[in-house]
Amino acid sequence: MRATTLNVNGDDLDVAAPAHWTLLEVLRYRLGLTGSKQGCDKGDCGACTVLMDGKPVLACLVLAARAGGARIQTIEGLRPAHHAAGGNGADPVQDAFDRCGALQCGFCQPGMMLSARALLNDNPSAGLPEIQEALSGNLCRCTGYTQILQAVQTALAETTGGEAPVPCWANQKDDD
Amino acid sequence: MAARDLHGPEAPWGEDFEIIGKPRRKVDGLSKATGEAVYTDDIVLPGMLHAKTLRSPHAHANIRSIDTSKAEALPGVHAVITGKDLPIPYGVIPWTPDEHALALDKVRFIGDEVAAVAAIDEDTANAALDLIEVEYEVLHAFLDPREALERPAPQIHESQKENNVSKHVALEFGSVDAGFAEADLVLEGDFSFHGSTHGAIEPHCSVARYSADGLLTVWSSTQITHYVHRALSRVLELEPNHIRVVQPCLGGAFGGKSDPFSLEFCVAKLSMITGRPVKMLWTREEVFYAHRGRHPMQMTYRTGATKDGRITAVDAKILIDGGSYSSFGLVTTYYSGQLLTGPYDFPNYRFDSTRVFTNKPPCGPKRGHGSVQPRFAFEVQLDEVATQLGIDPIELRRKNFIQGGDETVNGQRITSYGFGECLEVVERASGWKERYGKLERGRGLGVAGSMYISGTNYPVYPNEMPQAGIQLKVDRSGLVLAFTGGNDIGQGSNSVVAYLVAEELGLTLDQVRVVAADTDLCPVDLGAYSSRVTFMVGNATIDACRKLRPLIVDAVASEWEIDPKRVRLIGGKVIDLEDPERVMESRDAFQLAEAKYDTLGSTGAYNTPTLGGDYRGGTIGASPAYSFTAHVVEAQVDEETGRISVPKVWCAHDCGRALNPTSVAGQIEGSCYMGIAEALMESHHVNRFGLHSGPSLLDYRMPTTLDTPDIEAYIVESIDPEGPYGAKEAGEGPLHSSIPALANAIYDAVGVRLHELPFTPAKVLAALREQRAEQAAAEERRQA
Ligand code: FES
Numbered sequence A: 001m002r003a004t005t006l007n008v009n010g011d012d013l014d015v016a017a018p019a020h021w022t023l024l025e026v027l028r029y030r031l032g033l034t035g036s037k038q039g040c041d042k043g044d045c046g047a048c049t050v051l052m053d054g055k056p057v058l059a060c061l062v063l064a065a066r067a068g069g070a071r072i073q074t075i076e077g078l079r080p081a082h083h084a085a086g087g088n089g090a091d092p093v094q095d096a097f098d099r100c101g102a103l104q105c106g107f108c109q110p111g112m113m114l115s116a117r118a119l120l121n122d123n124p125s126a127g128l129p130e131i132q133e134a135l136s137g138n139l140c141r142c143t144g145y146t147q148i149l150q151a152v153q154t155a156l157a158e159t160t161g162g163e164a165p166v167p168c169w170a171n172q173k174d175d176d
Numbered sequence B: 001m002a003a004r005d006l007h008g009p010e011a012p013w014g015e016d017f018e019i020i021g022k023p024r025r026k027v028d029g030l031s032k033a034t035g036e037a038v039y040t041d042d043i044v045l046p047g048m049l050h051a052k053t054l055r056s057p058h059a060h061a062n063i064r065s066i067d068t069s070k071a072e073a074l075p076g077v078h079a080v081i082t083g084k085d086l087p088i089p090y091g092v093i094p095w096t097p098d099e100h101a102l103a104l105d106k107v108r109f110i111g112d113e114v115a116a117v118a119a120i121d122e123d124t125a126n127a128a129l130d131l132i133e134v135e136y137e138v139l140h141a142f143l144d145p146r147e148a149l150e151r152p153a154p155q156i157h158e159s160q161k162e163n164n165v166s167k168h169v170a171l172e173f174g175s176v177d178a179g180f181a182e183a184d185l186v187l188e189g190d191f192s193f194h195g196s197t198h199g200a201i202e203p204h205c206s207v208a209r210y211s212a213d214g215l216l217t218v219w220s221s222t223q224i225t226h227y228v229h230r231a232l233s234r235v236l237e238l239e240p241n242h243i244r245v246v247q248p249c250l251g252g253a254f255g256g257k258s259d260p261f262s263l264e265f266c267v268a269k270l271s272m273i274t275g276r277p278v279k280m281l282w283t284r285e286e287v288f289y290a291h292r293g294r295h296p297m298q299m300t301y302r303t304g305a306t307k308d309g310r311i312t313a314v315d316a317k318i319l320i321d322g323g324s325y326s327s328f329g330l331v332t333t334y335y336s337g338q339l340l341t342g343p344y345d346f347p348n349y350r351f352d353s354t355r356v357f358t359n360k361p362p363c364g365p366k367r368g369h370g371s372v373q374p375r376f377a378f379e380v381q382l383d384e385v386a387t388q389l390g391i392d393p394i395e396l397r398r399k400n401f402i403q404g405g406d407e408t409v410n411g412q413r414i415t416s417y418g419f420g421e422c423l424e425v426v427e428r429a430s431g432w433k434e435r436y437g438k439l440e441r442g443r444g445l446g447v448a449g450s451m452y453i454s455g456t457n458y459p460v461y462p463n464e465m466p467q468a469g470i471q472l473k474v475d476r477s478g479l480v481l482a483f484t485g486g487n488d489i490g491q492g493s494n495s496v497v498a499y500l501v502a503e504e505l506g507l508t509l510d511q512v513r514v515v516a517a518d519t520d521l522c523p524v525d526l527g528a529y530s531s532r533v534t535f536m537v538g539n540a541t542i543d544a545c546r547k548l549r550p551l552i553v554d555a556v557a558s559e560w561e562i563d564p565k566r567v568r569l570i571g572g573k574v575i576d577l578e579d580p581e582r583v584m585e586s587r588d589a590f591q592l593a594e595a596k597y598d599t600l601g602s603t604g605a606y607n608t609p610t611l612g613g614d615y616r617g618g619t620i621g622a623s624p625a626y627s628f629t630a631h632v633v634e635a636q637v638d639e640e641t642g643r644i645s646v647p648k649v650w651c652a653h654d655c656g657r658a659l660n661p662t663s664v665a666g667q668i669e670g671s672c673y674m675g676i677a678e679a680l681m682e683s684h685h686v687n688r689f690g691l692h693s694g695p696s697l698l699d700y701r702m703p704t705t706l707d708t709p710d711i712e713a714y715i716v717e718s719i720d721p722e723g724p725y726g727a728k729e730a731g732e733g734p735l736h737s738s739i740p741a742l743a744n745a746i747y748d749a750v751g752v753r754l755h756e757l758p759f760t761p762a763k764v765l766a767a768l769r770e771q772r773a774e775q776a777a778a779e780e781r782r783q784a
């Protein structure tokens, strides 16, 4: 057992866990923050992505004992942070994913949305290639990524006042 | 109203739909987006133990002995079970119960389950696995399906009549020989489809609690709660009314969570032994062993056509590699032949399909169950017919398309047909006329079409009861709760139920909540497979609403003293169509109806009409409605490296009425992605010892955002007369034609026909080398 203090979603939390436990295990099975998902436990899928000091990391590859001192943000932290900043409802990334249909089974999405959130914070003018690059560590098996990319473009557009993409099927009726 | 009554495709109130047909959020989207949604591994119960499975290191072996004493003695271990603790066999198809939760006397693939341990944590359980001693007698392992077919011993399943044959189906419709005699052109070719797996990002997980009062509750990542319920009852010898199965939020399935799995029985048994809740979460590696993915098939097709491009006969011979157990194999074997008979008219058709057992992870249903492989072979051959006859491939498909009013050659009734429009849409969107056959060498376009079922009237175990049931509870608060046994696996079936209830009862979506996939709370539904949910659960939902609606309308009409025809439920209100001043909240209407008719609720059901040809197996693949798809794929072939890339996919899918176009587009895009992925990158493969060659997401090479083509999804709506508001399926059909369209695009790009999947650079280079050799030989002949 090893005692660590983790800063998660703004709170300092004391946890005791086996020394070899990863940040993902501690988040899920000690702190009950089960929004971070485990799809492979070895760094292949990205479902466990969380933000450490604003950067996306794979929580299944970070030892919990090494995460003390960093600001960790999980999917559960996005909405409260949005509220604290004066917003209401879900974080704009979460909301855009919901509106664009990006959430099918949803299992990849906490990690996906945190990767997207980090991109939005760092580079609000990102174009499609940068978005694809930023999400390339997060596997999704349901969507074919199309609606995910649309969601991120939509969230970016809404932040910067740009144009949100219109999917081809939504245009279809007007053409015909 | 009886289960088989039709509701018609029209909007329930007047001309227009309020909810249906517009892009909508899903009912559970925000709970998934915020991390609130609870998946099986998110469940933690007080005192819960963790279980792990010991697996076979041999592809085929008899178990001589198992000694668990050292494992049992390890501190922290609470129970160890082996095959003798769960000796009753099961199988998702009741006629082929050939699986055991833990191997009884023999193991049949590397990864087969042998023993399970429950301990205070996973580390202790894993340490205990190392202490279990198993003595094996290693047997010859069958890794080649042809050898399994021909060599009699040692049989993988001793109960089989003939060598390792799992199922054989041979059917002929019309006269194939006469059809070939009529043909001006007959093409024959061999095709090979490799194995691929589902790769849902959530690994399988189950939690069981056996309570002191004898109630077993199992939470499991299954896509068919009802079949798990039945299988648990059988294997554990518990009354089904002492078992509750709940499917929490599910992290993807694609067919990979349709069978009852070892872990469900093991956690239940371990909980019964220990008196504590038990969880088992499979590792990603274990998910690859559990598999149930796409069957490898070796196929020979012969197609005859007249000079003007009419198909006269199709003849198929298929060898199916089933892996080590039956799973849905009986259905797979039928589907490999039965689902090919549209969208084109086959006057004469014959197939002969044999599924054999091999010592590999068991195959099963993967998105487009049993029919993606034949579709690949046939659509490539059809393209070859077009080339040989000098007919445009889209034109050829148009010419053979079954138009309305027909039945297919094998007796499938088709009620709505959007294939012609699908072809038109992709032809236009891809710029086919201007670009096909005209792009620079290395770049090409290919087309293909397909048809798929919206559920089947074969209910896995024969019974006269409804395939889908639904229950509505109407609350004084203004809320309607819908209870459905349907499984939302990410496709959005709970949302479909909510949309339909809101449309029928004139509510807003926040006035409807859905409780699903809990065998205690919800009426039986046969689950999420065969693309049945929207069609069947949707019809059951409308049925339940239409029993309830008259009560509400009538109560309001009496209160207002008007003709019920003037009462309309809309947007959470009730209005008088002739007096716009008269409005009431739906909550108040519910209360009036409750006062008049007592506590309000209703049930609804759906069952298929009698369908299918009058011959053995005629009901398998007989669907109340068929969806249609057309693809155009653009391919870029790098002749130096043999690498193929896919810059663009156009897919038009006829899903009947699109209840929520956002969800339909998501299904089309996900299907296209998955088809191109298995054609180019993925392979579920074992080495010469039967060991999986890369049971990880990295080695399996699932595409990332950077590998996935740009996909344009188009929705075609041929309103089906029997679907809920005319809807059909969208989740599986749009995968089929993506793969042959890619193969045909490669031909347009560089002039080589690839018959063997996956299309690896090595195969592309070999085909190009052969092409150059042929060209050189032809050149020599000409000069000589
Ligand atoms: S669980 Fe961490 S990358 Fe898959």
Ligand code: FES
Pocket: A102, A103, A104, A105, A106, A107, A108, A109, A139, A140, A141, A142, A143, B201, B251, B252, B490
């Ligand atoms: S939504 Fe299911 S894996 Fe991405």
